[in-house]
Amino acid sequence: MLSRIDHVGVAVENIDAALSLYRDALGLELVHRETVAEQGVDAALLDIGDGHVELLEPLGPETGVGRFLARKGPGLHHVAYRVQDVEAALGTLSAAGLRLIDERPRGGIRGSRVAFLHPASTGGVLTEIVQPAKEAH
Ligand code: CO
Numbered sequence: 641m642l643s644r645i646d647h648v649g650v651a652v653e654n655i656d657a658a659l660s661l662y663r664d665a666l667g668l669e670l671v672h673r674e675t676v677a678e679q680g681v682d683a684a685l686l687d688i689g690d691g692h693v694e695l696l697e698p699l700g701p702e703t704g705v706g707r708f709l710a711r712k713g714p715g716l717h718h719v720a721y722r723v724q725d726v727e728a729a730l731g732t733l734s735a736a737g738l739r740l741i742d743e744r745p746r747g748g749i750r751g752s753r754v755a756f757l758h759p760a761s762t763g764g765v766l767t768e769i770v771q772p773a774k775e776a777h
Contacts, residue, residue: 641723641728641729641732642721642723642729642769643721643722643723643724644690644691644721644722645691645719645720645721645722646691646692646720646721646722646770646772647685647691647692647693647694647720647770648691648693648694648716648718648719648720649694649696649716649717649718649720649768650693650694650695650696650714650715650716650717651696651698651705651708651709651714651716651717652695652696652697652714653697653709653714654697655673655682655683655695655697658684658695658697659684659695662686662693662695663686668686668687668688668693669686669687670684670685670686671686671687671692672684672685672749672750673685674749674750675699676747676748676749677699678746678747678748679696679703679704679705679748680698680699680700680702680703680704680705680706681696681697681699681703681705682696682697682699683695683696683697683749685749685750694720694749705717717766718756718765718766718767718768719765719767719768720754720767720768720769720770721767721768721769721770722769722770722771722772723770723771724771725771726745726753726754726755726769726770726771727744727745729755729769729771730742730743730744730745730755730769733757733769737761738757738758738761738762739757739758739760739761740755740756740757740758741755741756741757741758742754742755742756745771748768750772750773751772751773752770752771752773753770753771754768754769754770754771755768755769756768757769
């Protein structure tokens with residue numbers, strides 16, 4: 641059901657500052673930037689192999705990523721696994737006893753459909769499943 645790691649999400653205070661590390665020093669290619677209002681973030685995607693690093697800058701302190709930054713500071717925020725059908729995957733994972741943050745998929749970056757699993761049932765790792773838009777890769 642999970643086909644591969646789609647991306648890792650990294651919480652940052654400022655995307656432009658973070659690009660000096662990820663793009664300029666580490667040499668990853670910046671391929672997309674977008675404000676994802678449903679997730680309360682400005683986001684940037686950088687390519688690495690078949691996967692991505694997703695930089696997340698909160699739109700405000702009351703957003704999920706804003707609260708994460710206040711509590712833990714910048715750093716690894718979530719791991720995202722690719723699925724073909726996010727609704728079917730949610731049903732399977734829920735039936736397996738995992739606690740869902742999202743009962744229904746919501747809009748993610750670049751036209752994807754995503755849902756988050758609660759870290760209480762995934763060993764402390766905030767886990768996302770993502771169904772890319774058809775034209776994305
Ligand atoms: Co993500």
